Amino acid sequence: DAKTTQPPSMDCAEGRAANLPCNHSTISGNEYVYWYRQIHSQGPQYIIHGLKNNETNEMASLIITEDRKSSTLILPHATLRDTAVYYCIVRKGNMLTFGGGTRLMVKP
Amino acid sequence: EAGVAQSPRYKIIEKRQSVAFWCNPISGHATLYWYQQILGQGPKLLIQFQNNGVVDDSQLPKDRFSAERLKGVDSTLKIQPAKLEDSAVYLCASSLGDRGQNSPLHFGNGTRLTVT
Numbered sequence: 001d002a003k004t005t006q007p008p009s010m011d012c013a014e015g016r017a018a019n020l021p022c023n024h025s026t027i028s029g030n031e032y033v034y035w036y037r038q039i040h041s042q043g044p045q046y047i048i049h050g051l052k053n054n055e056t057n058e059m060a061s062l063i064i065t066e067d068r069k070s071s072t073l074i075l076p077h078a079t080l081r082d083t084a085v086y087y088c089i090v091r092k093g094n095m096l097t098f099g100g101g102t103r104l105m106v107k108p
Numbered sequence: 109e110a111g112v113a114q115s116p117r118y119k120i121i122e123k124r125q126s127v128a129f130w131c132n133p134i135s136g137h138a139t140l141y142w143y144q145q146i147l148g149q150g151p152k153l154l155i156q157f158q159n160n161g162v163v164d165d166s167q168l169p170k171d172r173f174s175a176e177r178l179k180g181v182d183s184t185l186k187i188q189p190a191k192l193e194d195s196a197v198y199l200c201a202s203s204l205g206d207r208g209q210n211s212p213l214h215f216g217n218g219t220r221l222t223v224t
Binding site for chain 1: 112139141149150151152153156158163164199201203205208209210212213214215216217218
């Protein structure tokens, strides 16, 4: 499986953009990059996914580099409710393999 | 649309007892997954179903864990007998499965199991 590397923790000021990086240098050409987040006592919540092109939805934007070896999840205006563990996952086949994620703390 | 439903929300049992968890996936989702999440770690896949057939159970401790998905809808995960190290959150997820990697998984809120 393609491994991902994320910083263990990050802080962000409320109202500012949160940019969460992820390295996946061994990704294969047909593997998707997925982002999930997990708020305390809840199951992982799907955020966004992409293959090659940048993607945007109502929750976030996903920027994938041209060589696909890294990506960045952008929360444009972070709120206190965005405090969570964010998982970057390179999806192999039909399953998701979670790593340790990044613990994002949004501060007032 | 209704999300993935799981019950019970919490369960406390003594070691060597048995326990069962129930999952109702999102309507129309062909693929169903069970994950185990130990405190402080990311979820780990236990088993994957496509309709009512097992696709991958390589990470399922089959000496004590079993799972079934009758009629390709609801699923149950059972542990018998439980060990202390089984204390974890058991998460169920489902996906349409019709677009392979392009079908997101949607998770329930899990069952928190404590084995004493």
